Amino acid sequence: MRILLVEDDPDLSRQLKLTLGDAGYAVDHAPDGEEAQFLGETEPYDAVILDLGLPKVDGVSVLERWRRGNVATPVLILTARGAWSDKVAGFDAGADDYLAKPFHTEELLARLRALLRRSAGHAAPSLSCGALRLDPRAARASVNGEPLRLTSLEYRLLHYMMMHQGRVIGRTELVEHLYDQDFDRDSNTIEVFIGRLRKKLGADRIETVRGLGYRLAPLPGEEAA
Amino acid sequence: MLDLRRRSLVRRLVLIAGIWTLLVVLIAGVFLTAQFRSAAIRRFDQSLAVLTDDLYAGSTVEDGQLRAPVLTDIRATRAYSGRYWVILDKSPEGAMRPVERSRSLFDSDLMLSSKQIDRLDAAPGQTQYFNMRGPQDKPLRAAAILARLPGYADPVVFLAAEDRTPIDADADRFAGVTAIALTILAGGLVLATVVQVRFGLTPLFRLRREVAAVRRGKAERVDGVYPEELEPLAVELNALLAHNQEVVERQRTHVGNLAHALKTPLSVMLTEASQQPGQLAEVVERQAQTMREQVDHHLRRARAAARSQTSGERTPVEPILDELAVTLERIFQDKGVEIDWRCPEDLCFQGEKQDFMELAGNVMENAGKWCKGRIRAEAAPSGEARMLLTVDDDGPGLPPEERAQALKRGQRLDENAPGSGLGLSIVDELTRAYGGSVLLGESPMGGLRVRLDLPRAET
Numbered sequence: 001m002r003i004l005l006v007e008d009d010p011d012l013s014r015q016l017k018l019t020l021g022d023a024g025y026a027v028d029h030a031p032d033g034e035e036a037q038f039l040g041e042t043e044p045y046d047a048v049i050l051d052l053g054l055p056k057v058d059g060v061s062v063l064e065r066w067r068r069g070n071v072a073t074p075v076l077i078l079t080a081r082g083a084w085s086d087k088v089a090g091f092d093a094g095a096d097d098y099l100a101k102p103f104h105t106e107e108l109l110a111r112l113r114a115l116l117r118r119s120a121g122h123a124a125p126s127l128s129c130g131a132l133r134l135d136p137r138a139a140r141a142s143v144n145g146e147p148l149r150l151t152s153l154e155y156r157l158l159h160y161m162m163m164h165q166g167r168v169i170g171r172t173e174l175v176e177h178l179y180d181q182d183f184d185r186d187s188n189t190i191e192v193f194i195g196r197l198r199k200k201l202g203a204d205r206i207e208t209v210r211g212l213g214y215r216l217a218p219l220p221g222e223e224a225a
Numbered sequence: 226m227l228d229l230r231r232r233s234l235v236r237r238l239v240l241i242a243g244i245w246t247l248l249v250v251l252i253a254g255v256f257l258t259a260q261f262r263s264a265a266i267r268r269f270d271q272s273l274a275v276l277t278d279d280l281y282a283g284s285t286v287e288d289g290q291l292r293a294p295v296l297t298d299i300r301a302t303r304a305y306s307g308r309y310w311v312i313l314d315k316s317p318e319g320a321m322r323p324v325e326r327s328r329s330l331f332d333s334d335l336m337l338s339s340k341q342i343d344r345l346d347a348a349p350g351q352t353q354y355f356n357m358r359g360p361q362d363k364p365l366r367a368a369a370i371l372a373r374l375p376g377y378a379d380p381v382v383f384l385a386a387e388d389r390t391p392i393d394a395d396a397d398r399f400a401g402v403t404a405i406a407l408t409i410l411a412g413g414l415v416l417a418t419v420v421q422v423r424f425g426l427t428p429l430f431r432l433r434r435e436v437a438a439v440r441r442g443k444a445e446r447v448d449g450v451y452p453e454e455l456e457p458l459a460v461e462l463n464a465l466l467a468h469n470q471e472v473v474e475r476q477r478t479h480v481g482n483l484a485h486a487l488k489t490p491l492s493v494m495l496t497e498a499s500q501q502p503g504q505l506a507e508v509v510e511r512q513a514q515t516m517r518e519q520v521d522h523h524l525r526r527a528r529a530a531a532r533s534q535t536s537g538e539r540t541p542v543e544p545i546l547d548e549l550a551v552t553l554e555r556i557f558q559d560k561g562v563e564i565d566w567r568c569p570e571d572l573c574f575q576g577e578k579q580d581f582m583e584l585a586g587n588v589m590e591n592a593g594k595w596c597k598g599r600i601r602a603e604a605a606p607s608g609e610a611r612m613l614l615t616v617d618d619d620g621p622g623l624p625p626e627e628r629a630q631a632l633k634r635g636q637r638l639d640e641n642a643p644g645s646g647l648g649l650s651i652v653d654e655l656t657r658a659y660g661g662s663v664l665l666g667e668s669p670m671g672g673l674r675v676r677l678d679l680p681r682a683e684t
Binding site: 009011012015016018019053081082083084085087088091092098100101102103104105106114149150153192196 | 484485486487488489490491492493494495496497499500513517521547548549550551552554555556558559562563564565566567578579582583585586587
């Protein structure tokens with residue numbers, strides 16, 4: 001397993017290189033954002049440990065550039081900035097996990113193992129509906145290659161509708177597939193989730209069929225899968 | 226006496242206008258009344274002079290005896306009618322002796338004082354006017370002339386007098402009416418000044434209200450349109466607010482930078498210690514943990530200080546819950562946590578976005594740590610300018626006796642739980658800073674229910 005460690009503090013870098021080496025990883029080290037970006041784009045790493053406060057180019061920018069350049073390597077952010085606004089920004093930029101300093105070495109190793117386990121075994125058949133794509137293995141969806149930020153309930157609803165695209169699906173059917181148990185089936189649950197999906201996907205992809213339910217269909221001019 | 230500089234502007238302006246109006250009106254009143262009185266007396270004197278002239282011209286001397294003319298004025302014949310005349314003989318010794326008199330005088334006489342006689346002596350042949358007392362002690366106005374008649378030895382004084390009560394009454398009535406009219410005028414003027422000042426100073430009062438709104442955090446700057454005299458003040462105020470904000474922001478950044486700069490060395494210490502197990506490692510670990518808590522604590526303090534300067538912010542809740550739900554599901558990906566959240570789209574938290582994220586993030590993360598797989602978060606308006614954020618999980622929950630403990634700083638309920646265990650104490654601290662409260666309870670889903678009572682921004 002090859003890991004890229006992006007960290008500007010020399011002591012922490014040395015320690016992490018040792019620790020990661022002991023754990024059986026091959027570690028490359030980049031002390032600044034520019035070098036990190038270059039290495040991440042050119043070398044096939046299995047995972048990246050990324051500090052956010054970096055010289056030259058900051059970590060979030062590096063991550064955004066990678067993701068825009070289709071570098072899909074799983075990234076664990078390791079940073080002193082532990083506020084929720086920083087975490088959300090990190091995940092928005094495309095991070096896969098986030099660990100705030102100071103941390104315990106064991107926790108870092110555990111997170112790294114989980115990250116690598118998750119990323120293993122991609123290549124699953126993806127669903128598509130026009131410009132909308134859904135990757136069931138990674139549980140990610142995108143429109144025109146732009147990743148969508150969905151919660152698991154929203155994702156589950158979209159997944160079901162994509163599997164049955166073109167068909168009108170009733171509310172009861174949707175709510176039964178949204179919740180595995182009979183939990184909170186208030187009358188407007190589905191409206192709430194359809195509303196959120198429309199906000200994220202664009203308003204016209206989900207059609208309301210009055211009295212019957214909803215239908216997901218490609219936009220006019222897009223090709224159905 | 227109050228310091229004059231502290232006096233209200235309104236009162237000051239009204240007071241000046243009032244004093245000035247009073248002075249002018251008083252002078253005008255005195256002047257008018259005097260004018261009226263002298264005009265009335267002049268008219269009165271003229272009619273008296275006619276009578277003395279008639280007496281003077283009509284008197285004849287027969288055999289050394291003086292005869293008054295027959296006068297047709299009926300008022301001079303009725304007793305004490307108010308109109309009198311008398312012709313006096315002035316002997317060389319100066320004694321005055323009435324020679325002829327009007328019938329109205331009945332049994333009394335009109336006597337001249339020596340001063341009045343002197344005045345007559347000084348100007349013989351010219352009519353002189355006096356005030357004197359007559360029968361029944363009535364005030365009289367008199368006209369007299371000292372003249373010599375051919376064929377009569379002594380100089381003679383012709384004197385006509387009339388009760389002056391009517392003109393005095395007229396003058397008094399006029400003074401009364403004038404006083405009333407002028408009082409109304411003065412009152413009107415002062416009232417006009419009050420209205421003028423109030424209206425004129427309205428922008429000033431508006432500015433004061435706006436500044437108060439800024440201080441209470443209802444507005445971030447002074448936005449109104451002001452007259453050119455106040456506009457510079459409003460501009461300066463805004464500049465001051467902006468400067469203040471900037472200073473606070475800078476301090477906050479400094480504290481933030483310091484706090485974050487300390488965290489990397491702490492990581493180094495922790496890692497180094499963990500590689501050489503033993504007593505030293507334990508001490509380092511414990512101390513590093515304390516340092517971290519201190520750093521976090523002061524970081525929050527700095528943020529809270531900055532917050533008190535700018536509480537006018539409003540933060541829409543829905544997008545934050547969405548972002549946090551997506552992020553947290555990602556964080557707890559391995560566990561497979563499902564976050565079901567509800568929030569009205571127009572709900573706004575009265576406060577900073579970062580703070581709300583910190584609150585909701587920590588509560589939801591705590592739920593994520595303990596849940597078996599499901600979290601439910603609901604934000605809803607409650608009551609006057611308040612909102613509730615309720616987070617439920619399906620984990621083991623907390624027994625009532627441990628709930629209070631969970632909110633205390635630095636308490637870790639389970640040393641094995643990932644993360645610092647500080648989450649809920651941070652939430653408690655922040656919620657209090659916003660004048661809210663944290664309530665821990667039992668969730669219908671089986672686990673812990675955390676309910677935050679927070680300020681809501683009016684829509």
